[in-house]
Amino acid sequence: MDITVTEPKARPGSRKGRPNYDREFRRRLAAAACEPGASVAKLARDNGINANMLFTWRRRYRAQLQAETTSLIPVAVIHETPPQRLAMPPNGGDVGNPTPRDGTIEIRFGGVVVRVNGGVDADTLRVVLGSVRS
Incomplete structure (x- = not known):
């Protein structure tokens, strides 16, 4: 599967040799890396970035998707029955020595x-x- 996401320019970063890629570019590339059959290494090579960087973007993208879809389901207790007490047997001789x-x-x-x-x-x-x- 050949997927290439092209971004003509990378903004210069704060440190020499470290470009800051646009968020939308990172998101599109991470989404492409999540496609079935996509090779992360080939996708990174085709777009001129390090494969480890793309793996990081993909991990963050998946975590963001999971955080957006995870939600709590409301639950209501309709009827809670009180616990039942067990009555002691009428035989009072066993009260002092309960059976293990x-x-x-x-x-x-x-x-x-x-x-x-x-x-x-x-x-x-x-x-x-x-x-x-x-």
């Missing part, structure tokens, strides 16, 4: 992982999950 619970609970919220091993009382777990949620 085995197992693992793993909850993932995006990049956060909450892992609970063994037995944890419901109130403590509720506080931990509430702090992760906020």
Whole structure:
């Protein structure tokens, strides 16, 4: 695929040998570098610039596109049910010596992982999950 974006003049930069290319030229060239099948090295060579510079322009162009398209979606909680309390069994002899619970609970919220091993009382777990949620 042959893509050439021509810009006849580069403005002189603040330092010798470093031209300042027009923003529109950089944007067009970065967009051309994002096309499927485009060779960044060939595109840079055809336009007389360094390939690393074009890679930088392309990375910035993609980041700008992503920032423009990323948005938050409004969410509303319609009905939040209060947590249910578990009633203790009528057998009062086991209250002092609860049976150990085995197992693992793993909850993932995006990049956060909450892992609970063994037995944890419901109130403590509720506080931990509430702090992760906020």
